[in-house]
Amino acid sequence: MGVTVLQQFPMTENRTGPQTIEFLTKRIVALGAVQTGQFLVDCETYMSVPQLGVQKTVHVLHNSEQPASVFAVLESGSKVVPLIADGLFDLLMLKMTSIYTSKKQTKIESKGPRFEIGDFCVKLGSVTMSQNFKGVLVEVEYRPCVVPGSAWDLMREFLQGFIGSVVPNQAPQYLQNRMNDIYQPMDTIQQYLEHFGQYRKTTGVI
């Protein structure tokens, strides 16, 4: 598990979602990348019923990179509790419908092709919320390095070389708070959750 950075790729008027993905695919293949299948990250959000008092939110996420795990993030007030469980957690959530109800229309996912180039792993995801296209989210993982602080400059160079000046010079806020920690799969999930939150708030495409 290496350091991962997520970057939204802004949509332009003259290109549709699939066209943008194809455009980026051409670029990464020209750099020498090899496609290694597809990927999928999805997120479903559950709300606690009002009778329980303070409302709590549970986000349940899956990442095809960790296929045997289910990631859950519980938000209650200002507290955030992350949890990694195995596949049975999905069934458990089904049993808890009397406490937590799913907001079906906010089910959001990012999926698309996955590429490998050297030690980098690049994923071009098109984000859809209940079948509506919302935007393009690029994930870049540098697998040999586990500390965001030492990998950021190198990854920024890669990202800027690949998707251009959209990439800021500063690391994403989420990583900036953890520059010297060891990167965990949960960190990728938290970043996805942040971006999914932004996509959910906006009405059109980003």
Add this chain to the structure above:
Amino acid sequence: MEQLQTALTAIKVLRSSVGQVFDSLGSGLRAEHGDENKETKYLLELQELLTTVNVNLRDVEQAVSSLNPPPGPFNLASTAYLSQETTQERQALYGTLVNSYKWTDKVHEYSNVAQALLSQNSLKRSYTNSNRTKRGRIQTSSHNVSPQQVDSLISTFDRQFNDMTVSVSRPFASNAVLHVTLGHVLKAVIAFKGLMIERVVVTGYGETMDLWTESRHKVFRKVTENAHAAMLHFYSPALPELAVRSFMTWFHSLINLFSEPCKRCGLHLHSALPPTWRDFRTLEPYHQECKP
């Protein structure tokens, strides 16, 4: 020996031509013989095949007649008694015995080749000495060093760099194997022979370490390669401690493997790899392609 070889080939050819005769006999009349005169055609074919058998048989006879019968029975020494073995599980011993003979033969052959190569190229790490006059003298060796001496040297590295942890194990007799963890960047296994570095394997921080598996990341495979170059560069039989110390200092410079850009091109990446080369003297980072 050559005659025996030709005789064997002749027998092989004979066998195959006889095989063809039986093949043809076995399949009988076939479609390619056509409709008209198929019997005569078939007979002609058989005749042809039999003539080749005849020719081949003559070849075999000729080859065999030029062979000399071996003088007297083969001397199998004590292995002859293997044929008198009565227990079932030991009757198969002869096969394995022959195999082991073959292996010994091969080892002998390879070592002869290696010896020839070594005497031509004087590798500085090996102790082959083709010069006879020097044989008598005692050579200074970095192989035969007491474990305490090695331990005391290694413990100095542990204290020298506070972001590098070093632990020693001795899985192979008295030779030390070092497990080095360099910050959160990489890990390495360094095998010693006395005070001489024998092998280095560099892997990622999250990977498992052992002496034989390579890293799954390209960058660490490259770094392993460069570490081998460094190990050979710093090797000096006269001052083994200095050699190990210089190697460790060089190795410590990899702490900024991901964070430092190349000194020449100023970039982090070149063909998707960070600067993996460290200059031996200045310890400055360079890409493989940019190194001076």
